[in-house]
Amino acid sequence: MNNQWFSKIAVWLVIGLVLFTVFKQFDSHNASGAVTLGYSDFLEEVRNKNI
Incomplete structure (x- = not known):
């Protein structure tokens, strides 16, 4: 469960x-x-030769 939560947060951080x-x-x-x-x-x- 913790690993899944971390993966979702990591994906949103990368997108951000x-x-x-x-x-x-x-x-x-x-x-x-x-x-x-x-x-x-x-x-x-x-025409004014400024360029």
Whole structure:
């Protein structure tokens, strides 16, 4: 009985850890310092030779 309880808890902990890792990956995607730039703004930067 104790072994079965431990197995269930271990499975839920692994599932929780995987979900946490996945959400953390998506959350840190925008934290890299990258700036979203529209296509028109991009073309303007190219024309001004800033890129």
